[in-house]
Amino acid sequence: MSLKKASQALKKYFGYDKFYPTQKLVIKSVLAGNDTFVLMPTGGGKSICYQIPALVMKGTTIVVSPLIALMKDQVDGLNANGITAEFLNSSLEDSEQQEITEKLLNNEIKLLYVSAERLLSPQFSNILKKIEISLFAIDEAHCISSWGHDFRPDYSKLSQLKTNFPKIPIIALTATADQTTKADIISQLELNNPQQFIDSFDRPNISLSVMPGKKRLEKIKEFLSDKTNQSGIVYCLTRKQTESLATKLQKLGINASSYHAGLSSINRSRTQKSFVRDKTQIICATIAFGMGIDKSNVRWVIHYNLPKNIESYYQEIGRAGRDSAPAEALLFYTYKDVETIKRFFINPNNSQSNQNSTQLEKLIKMKEFAEGVICRRQILLRYFNEAYEKKCNNCDICANPFKTLSGTVITKNILETIKKLRGELGDQKSDLKSQALVSALLKISDKVSFASWNFYLAQLKNQGLIKVNFNKKQALSITKKGRAIISENKNVRLVSLDEYIKRLEKVKNKGSAENKNYFKNPLFEKLRLLRSKIAQENSLPAYIIFNDKTLLEMANEKPKNKEEMLDISGVGEIKWEKYGKSFLEVI
Secondary structure (H helix, E strand, C coil): CCHHHHHHHHHHHHCCCCCCHHHHHHHHHHHCCCCEEEECCCCCCCCHHHHHHHHHCCCEEEEECCCHHHHHHHHHHHHHCCCCEEEECCCCCHHHHHHHHHHHHCCCCCEEEECHHHHCCHHHHHHHCCCCEEEEEECCHHHHCCCCCCCCHHHHHHHHHHHHCCCCCEEEEECCCCHHHHHHHHHHCCCCCCEEEECCCCCCCEEEEEEECCCHHHHHHHHHHHCCCCEEEEECCCHHHHHHHHHHHHHCCCCEEEECCCCCHHHHHHHHHHHHCCCCCEEEECCCCCCCCCCCCEEEEEECCCCCCHHHHHHHHCCCCCCCCCEEEEEEECHHHHHHHHHHHCCCCCCCCHHHHHHHHHHHHHHHHHCCCCCHHHHHHHHCCCCCCCCCCCEHHHHCCCCCEECHHHHHHHHHHHHHHHHHHCHHHCCCCHHHHHHHHHHHCCCCCHHHHHHHHHHHHHCCCEEEEHHHCCEEEECHHHHHHHHCCCCCEECCHHHHHHHHCCCCCCCCHHHHHHCCCHHHHHHHHHHHHHHHHCCCCHHHHCCHHHHHHHHHHCCCCHHHHHCCCCCCHHHHHHHHHHHHHHC
16 A cells, blocks of 8 residues: 555644655555554654554554553544544443444544453454444553553463454554564464564753752752643652642642542542643553553653663653653652662562562662763663764753763673683673672772772663673673673773762752743744633643644744644644634734
């Protein structure tokens, strides 16, 4: 099937002139009938990869989604774009479910969102066998893997899909999966020789910052001082923290609510709906909140505590700036958080499973990110095996670089010691760990402390000279880039532990200058108020009308007629008919 119809549907329904490069390749694969695996960052346009094929292929696309709220938000967004989409879940009355089932049987639905459990129930499977299915889309596919950071047992039932519907292609999509998780997803879904697409993990619009976890409330207050109308999320480690912080923010006159799994489903739903519809500005939440949020105008995310791993951190900060306009991510870090999280992975009898050992190593990588002394984006992307050598100029380290010293001798000592120990261990027992390496290094030089060796070792990992192999019992190995340090006698710059500690005492939150200035536009504010009014009248989240980036483009370009309005990214024919004239009047 030609991509021409796909491009036409993209413009008509979504208002975009062209696909991102990876989107185009994925859609071409799906239209050719291939099983397809997609690893694409949050906000990178994963949904388009199955929504557009659903529009141009015959039949109905069945989308598996892990959360009720996520289904509703996505269906609301599709309906607002003039697309026939529905969801089936326990939130609907029996009569509503029957009505949707009849529409399904009458071929009146292009996309149907369901849970994994419902999809493979005998009753629903019988219904599906009576209709023409174009595609199965497995959203948040990492949920099928016990190696993933958000494993859901119901997803394991999806292994039956290929047995029950062997001829229907499957597309599996996720924003976060390491090599082990990716292989597990493909294996468990029994994908048939799938086309695999891994997009860049970079989200250049998100400014990355880390601050010491002292006086967090004061720092949050300062951070929010110029964000009066901006939506944001504060992630906390415990339920108690979410409630306490929300109360403290309310006392400061800030519109905040708490959200955690201990609340009743009614209260959780009410809180989430209030946030999605811009009635609540800030949500203080545990990780129970977020996967079901398809809200494009979240402008910032704060981590009140250290996340358990980089996958979780990456997915959570990805909830900011989904419209690709500037956004901010601020992480508070204390070593106490590391010790608290460690207890989750250690059994009372002190025995550790291989999986718990992997989680502990991932926690250490998260700690090393927080203590990083080079460009944050380099560290983050290298974790996902993506080369990134330049400075991003959109993180706290790039804005205020550390003073460095010549670390070539130290680096060579570390690399040579790894080579020696790996040789002594032999190929069959090459599970050299950081602790064993540092112990060996202490014998080389008693002038360098245990803490300093550990700090230097973390820097070599962050620079991509040393790798932790999670699928080989977390063994250390030297990378190609690391081997070049020895063979080509390259110089290495490092930061001393003393310099790092000195910096911690002086850290101040500057925030992202780009984010602070980006939305300071009087016309943007008037358009935002119109959007809010239309959203309330139609009982829709404001971002579904138009996202922030589209409004800002209108404010800057000032279109004068229909033709110019349709040139604005995010304004399609359907939305022009519904809202275009109202926005032109304000402009």
